[in-house]
Amino acid sequence: MRFSILTYLILAVAFCSHTQDEWTNVRVLGNSVGFEKVSKSDLKKIFLGNVSNWSNKVNAIIVLPSTRYSNADDLTKTVIDKSHNLTRRFWLSLVFQGRANPPVYLDNNQKIIEYISQNTGSIAVILNYQGNEKLKNELIIE
Numbered sequence: 001m002r003f004s005i006l007t008y009l010i011l012a013v014a015f016c017s018h019t020q021d022e023w024t025n026v027r028v029l030g031n032s033v034g035f036e037k038v039s040k041s042d043l044k045k046i047f048l049g050n051v052s053n054w055s056n057k058v059n060a061i062i063v064l065p066s067t068r069y070s071n072a073d074d075l076t077k078t079v080i081d082k083s084h085n086l087t088r089r090f091w092l093s094l095v096f097q098g099r100a101n102p103p104v105y106l107d108n109n110q111k112i113i114e115y116i117s118q119n120t121g122s123i124a125v126i127l128n129y130q131g132n133e134k135l136k137n138e139l140i141i142e
Helices: 002-022 040-047 072-080 084-096 109-118
Strands: 026-030 061-065 104-106 122-127 138-141
Touching (some): 026 072, 061 072, 061 084, 061 109, 072 084, 104 109, 109 122
Parallel strands (some): 061 104
């Protein structure tokens, strides 16, 4: 009995630390989205198409990694809990049902950073950003 409880506790701690590590290299970028801090659960809702306009009445533009983005699968699994392929299929169904505007798919972090800075209402998540400076439109993950 003690062994099973101890095993359960060790697994729980390992799982929690693994989940925290997944978010270590994640950065959220948003241009005029009406907030500066965002929770992980709100990010998931945003990237699952539950937001069409921000609180400041600006249209939401969702930016997702394309199939050419390195680690696209890791990024979508961390933020949305879906593989990259399932995420693309999910968005196709939303768009064809008329429930959402299509997301913008971009190939790398630099293109995503440039797109966010030039498009009001856009939001994106990037992984493994290599720059040292704070990004211009970076949001804080709570």
